[in-house]
């Protein structure tokens with residue numbers, strides 16, 4: 362069993378008063394009420410919460426889950442993220458490739474001995490290449506939530522964005538458990554389709570030599586209504602509860618390393634290439 366050191370709190374490091382010019386106060390992140398990017402964010406969630414249905418998710422799992430569309434390396438995928446700006450993110454208005462390095466470097470500072478965890482930081486949003494395959498942002502980015510059961514209170518913008526979703530009219534999808542059994546485990550729940558599930562599928566398909574925690578963190582890192590909101594516990598099994606501290610640990614870096622002070626990818630690439638060579642080398646199927 363791996364020991365997880367959770368003493369380190371990156372929100373301390375990136376706070377303005379301790380690191381002038383970088384980041385912002387913890388409570389200023391994930392503001393879905395106001396801010397310069399709010400129209401874009403709201404619109405992305407409105408489309409997501411209107412169109413992510415059981416049927417849609419099943420179709421996308423079928424379409425992309427087999428990873429038989431193209432071949433490329435991790436570094437090639439990372440370079441593609443230079444062309445993706447996440448339209449659901451109220452805290453970031455720069456290409457996702459920088460966010461990959463920011464997250465990875467934050468983890469590297471706090472967990473110097475866990476090189477596989479550094480790689481998780483680099484890989485976690487790589488599924489956003491879907492946005493360059495013609496997928497709309499609402500089917501790629503943003504928080505995830507289970508489809509096929511009642512939407513829980515901590516789902517962002519729940520009150521104003523689900524009214525036109527056809528699943529809301531299906532009584533069997535709108536009970537506490539909906540399609541699912543109590544404590545069936547999140548692996549058996551259909552999550553709204555996006556970059557988390559897609560990257561998890563890519564990792565599985567290409568047999569990344571990473572520990573189960575790495576697969577799990579990437580698969581559920583956007584499930585804020587669960588890992589931060591505390592909802593959907595009635596669907597979790599023991600495995601989910603065992604993994605929850607890892608997801609929370611990862612989330613600190615995913616969120617609080619976001620700042621306008623951008624890293625230099627060219628300086629960092631040799632180190633991360635060595636991790637790629639160790640855990641997921643060569644041309645992969647996507």
Ligand SMILES: [Fe+2]
Nearest residue numbers: 485486582583
């Ligand atoms: Fe993400």
Ligand SMILES: [Fe+2]
Nearest residue numbers: 460485486615
């Ligand atoms: Fe991220």
